[in-house]
Amino acid sequence: MKVERIWQADVQQRVFRELLEAFSRPGDMRDLSTWVDGTTAQRAVLATLMDGEMTLADPHGRIMDTDWPLLQAKPGASEHARYVAVDGHRAPDFQPELGSLESPEFGATLLIGVNSLGDGELSLELVGPGIDGQRNIRLAGLHPDWLTRRADWVGSFPLGVDLLLSDAHRIVALPRTTRIRISGGAL
Secondary structure, three states, X not given: OOOOHHHOHHHHHHHHHHHHHHHHOOOOOEEOHHHHOOOOHHHHHHHHHOOOOOEEEOOOOOOOXXXXXXXXXXXXXOOOOOEEEEEOOOOOOOOOOEOOOOOHHHEOEEEEEOOEEEEXXXXXXXXXXXXXXXXXXXXXXXXXXXXXXXXXXXXXXXXXXXXXXXXXXXXXXXXXXXXXXEOOOOO
């Protein structure tokens, strides 16, 4: 039986390094195509981050049934899971875990699948830690309610959520410290 590359330790180490870079430099697109080998970037990220201690919600059915045993994550409700894998086309219909003042690190990370990063009808201006001045990104396939809800979720910093957007091969991190403005609008 051949094991897919995303389940191999050396590939997971490389994907983890790309995740560190993405969260250190919000809005910077990281290309995982060298390692995803025909699967999606979101799936490679899940293979890298999940273990038996993590809780994972899949409200939109993005995770294949055959992946759950390999992920080893505990299935959880979207409102309480540390990680939530969602379809960016659909409006958010849950309130994720935001952490607490004593433990803001328990705020959820939302892994949001979109059509395209780098081009598309939605243009975002990003400012904040890890960004020299301002960074602009374009994307397609993100329901606008995600940005509105995110603004609410991160409004009581340090509480909040971190977003990890992904298309087929790329990822972009939007930590709770990043301020987002839709070009021509504000959030």
